[in-house]
Amino acid sequence: MAQLKASLRPATAPPPEPIPVTLTVNGVERTLHLAPWTTLLDALRLHLDLTGTKKGCDHGQCGACTVLVDGRRINSCLTLAAMQDGRKVTTIEGLTTGDALHPLQEAFIEHDAFQCGYCTPGQICSAAGLIAEGKASTDDEIRELMSGNLCRCGAYPNIVAAIRQAMAAVATKAEGAP
Amino acid sequence: MRSFTYARADSAADAVGRAGASGTAFVAGGTNLLDLMKADVVHPERLVDISRLPLDRIEDTAEGGLRLGALARNADTAYDERVQTRYPMLSKAILAGASAQLRNMATNGGNLLQRTRCYYFYDTATPCNKREPGSGCGAIGGVNRIHAILGASDQCIAVHPSDLCVALAALEAVVQVTGPEGERSIPFAEFHRLPGDRPEIDTVLRPGDLITAIDLPAKGFAEHSTYLKIRDRASYAFALVSVAAGLEMDGGTVRDARLALGGVAHKPWRDPEAEAALIGKPATPDQFRGAARVLLRDAKGHEHNSFKIELAERAIVRALTEAAERKGAPRP
Numbered sequence: 065m066a067q068l069k070a071s072l073r074p075a076t077a078p079p080p081e082p083i084p085v086t087l088t089v090n091g092v093e094r095t096l097h098l099a100p101w102t103t104l105l106d107a108l109r110l111h112l113d114l115t116g117t118k119k120g121c122d123h124g125q126c127g128a129c130t131v132l133v134d135g136r137r138i139n140s141c142l143t144l145a146a147m148q149d150g151r152k153v154t155t156i157e158g159l160t161t162g163d164a165l166h167p168l169q170e171a172f173i174e175h176d177a178f179q180c181g182y183c184t185p186g187q188i189c190s191a192a193g194l195i196a197e198g199k200a201s202t203d204d205e206i207r208e209l210m211s212g213n214l215c216r217c218g219a220y221p222n223i224v225a226a227i228r229q230a231m232a233a234v235a236t237k238a239e240g241a242p
Numbered sequence: 243m244r245s246f247t248y249a250r251a252d253s254a255a256d257a258v259g260r261a262g263a264s265g266t267a268f269v270a271g272g273t274n275l276l277d278l279m280k281a282d283v284v285h286p287e288r289l290v291d292i293s294r295l296p297l298d299r300i301e302d303t304a305e306g307g308l309r310l311g312a313l314a315r316n317a318d319t320a321y322d323e324r325v326q327t328r329y330p331m332l333s334k335a336i337l338a339g340a341s342a343q344l345r346n347m348a349t350n351g352g353n354l355l356q357r358t359r360c361y362y363f364y365d366t367a368t369p370c371n372k373r374e375p376g377s378g379c380g381a382i383g384g385v386n387r388i389h390a391i392l393g394a395s396d397q398c399i400a401v402h403p404s405d406l407c408v409a410l411a412a413l414e415a416v417v418q419v420t421g422p423e424g425e426r427s428i429p430f431a432e433f434h435r436l437p438g439d440r441p442e443i444d445t446v447l448r449p450g451d452l453i454t455a456i457d458l459p460a461k462g463f464a465e466h467s468t469y470l471k472i473r474d475r476a477s478y479a480f481a482l483v484s485v486a487a488g489l490e491m492d493g494g495t496v497r498d499a500r501l502a503l504g505g506v507a508h509k510p511w512r513d514p515e516a517e518a519a520l521i522g523k524p525a526t527p528d529q530f531r532g533a534a535r536v537l538l539r540d541a542k543g544h545e546h547n548s549f550k551i552e553l554a555e556r557a558i559v560r561a562l563t564e565a566a567e568r569k570g571a572p573r574p
């Protein structure tokens with residue numbers, strides 16, 4: 065265990081005043097009053113009951129907690145909710161349009177791109193960010209730019225196939241758009 | 243995490259003012275600081291959020307170089323068109339680091355100040371002079387596969403884990419700082435320090451100092467440069483050894499050279515003598531090996547990391563060979 069020094073504040077010190085944090089989560093504005101050390105991940109899971117976003121490592125090493133903030137993919141475990149005040153957060157729960165699945169969700173089902181499913185919400189949010197960034201076109205580039213999402217079940221080949229398909233679907237849709 | 247208070251700085255001066263109180267830390271991307279706070283390695287009482295300060299731009303300088311805002315994200319820096327075309331080795335180095343998500347969060351200033359990934363530094367149950375001065379070093383005589391082969395001391399053999407910094411060292415960047423005593427410019431070679439008998443101090447920054455920007459000189463070695471990173475898996479892992487190499491070629495002859503190593507020391511490792519050994523010489527593997535040997539002449543391995551010496555030599559030869567061959571400024 066940690067060598068606790070007398071000079072350290074005990075973990076049980078009275079918490080500072082909660083901080084008001086306003087987030088637009090999946091299109092709905094929510095104001096929370098949070099302890100300063102609440103990560104965005106914990107705010108989503110524990111305070112907003114959005115448990116689709118997973119906690120794998122809690123240290124930026126696995127990608128299970130990936131969400132989109134103002135359209136960019138980040139690890140929600142390594143940012144404080146207070147640091148994201150005023151921003152738009154999209155989680156796996158927010159990717160569907162009404163009852164229609166997101167092309168990535170459809171492609172993951174079609175390609176059997178998961179086994180236990182624990183990494184999947186992070187994979188899909190990360191892939192949505194990847195497509196928006198527009199830096200990947202080959203399978204190798206998809207693999208490299210998805211390397212922040214680990215899959216203990218090793219569904220990688222099918223994940224790449226699913227992303228490739230969704231990428232094409234999104235591109236076709238964009239071309240067909242008026 | 244231990245309890246702390248949180249406040250947002252509304253200007254650089256406000257940030258510096260707030261940082262005067264001891265136990266205060268800036269948070270930018272949070273990707274290193276929050277990780278260390280969760281592991282109880284550091285425990286600031288006050289966090290000052292600087293992430294929204296308007297220091298996130300990338301701008302041309304009057305001298306023909308580029309000023310990278312301290313709060314520009316690593317991803318935005320790597321994908322900036324001017325960085326890609328004028329400083330491709332820098333873009334390549336950044337994209338070799340961490341993951342896409344982390345690069346979207348991590349800032350340039352924060353990257354310079356990230357702490358070592360030494361296992362003992364992270365494990366509060368073990369001794370570590372960097373975390374707890376005077377407690378001893380777990381890595382010396384312990385597991386030291388990822389540790390330093392150059393510039394270490396008998397107090398600490400940790401390495402600086404950054405990729406970005408290796409390229410900045412090769413490019414001779416300048417760190418712009420504002421602090422309680424005003425503004426100053428720190429040449430990159432002087433920014434990070436060796437552990438000596440004060441391994442708890444990583445850089446020459448003083449309490450309250452805020453990095454505002456990183457300036458790149460005009461010379462970017464765009465035509466002949468590369469960043470080579472050797473690691474335990476193909477992506478999303480820290481460097482065992484990395485090389486930033488930049489050459490200026492005159493036919494088959496080297497006119498100017500820059501060479502910096504990552505993953506081998508407490509700071510990016512450069513040595514003007516190694517570069518001098520290349521200048522005016524033909525760009526051949528033998529010459530490159532000779533320069534590598536100069537750069538590595540004081541290298542010393544520990545029980546598990548002696549392999550890094552030969553690995554570094556080979557990586558240098560490969561990187562210089564690639565740099566010499568490379569034409570134009572390909573996208574990374």
Ligand SMILES: Cc1cc2nc3c(=O)[nH]c(=O)nc-3n(C[C@H](O)[C@H](O)[C@H](O)COP(=O)(O)OP(=O)(O)OC[C@H]3O[C@@H](n4cnc5c(N)ncnc54)[C@H](O)[C@@H]3O)c2cc1C
Pocket residue numbers: 123124125267268269270271272273274275276277292312313316338339340341344347348349350351352353354355356403404405406451452453454478479480481
């Ligand atoms: C899983 C994982 C893998 C990684 N792999 C790599 C890798 O391969 N290569 C690599 O280079 N990096 C890697 N990183 C490290 C990552 O690049 C750094 O954590 C990041 O660059 C730190 O930037 P930040 O803005 O998040 O800093 P923060 O965590 O916000 O801050 C870090 C430190 O810098 C201080 N600080 C920040 N900005 C300023 C400023 N402007 N002025 C003064 N002080 C400041 C803070 O007080 C703090 O002490 C990895 C990180 C993780 C979690």
Ligand code: SF4
Pocket residue numbers: 358360361362363369370371372373378379380381382389397398399400441
């Ligand atoms: S090498 Fe440095 S950081 Fe690692 S245990 Fe020793 S003193 Fe600590």
Ligand code: FES
Pocket residue numbers: 118119120121122123124125126127128129130139140141142
């Ligand atoms: S839970 Fe955030 S990266 Fe693993």
Ligand code: FES
Pocket residue numbers: 177178179180181182183184214215216217218219
């Ligand atoms: S599907 Fe099980 S971890 Fe990826």
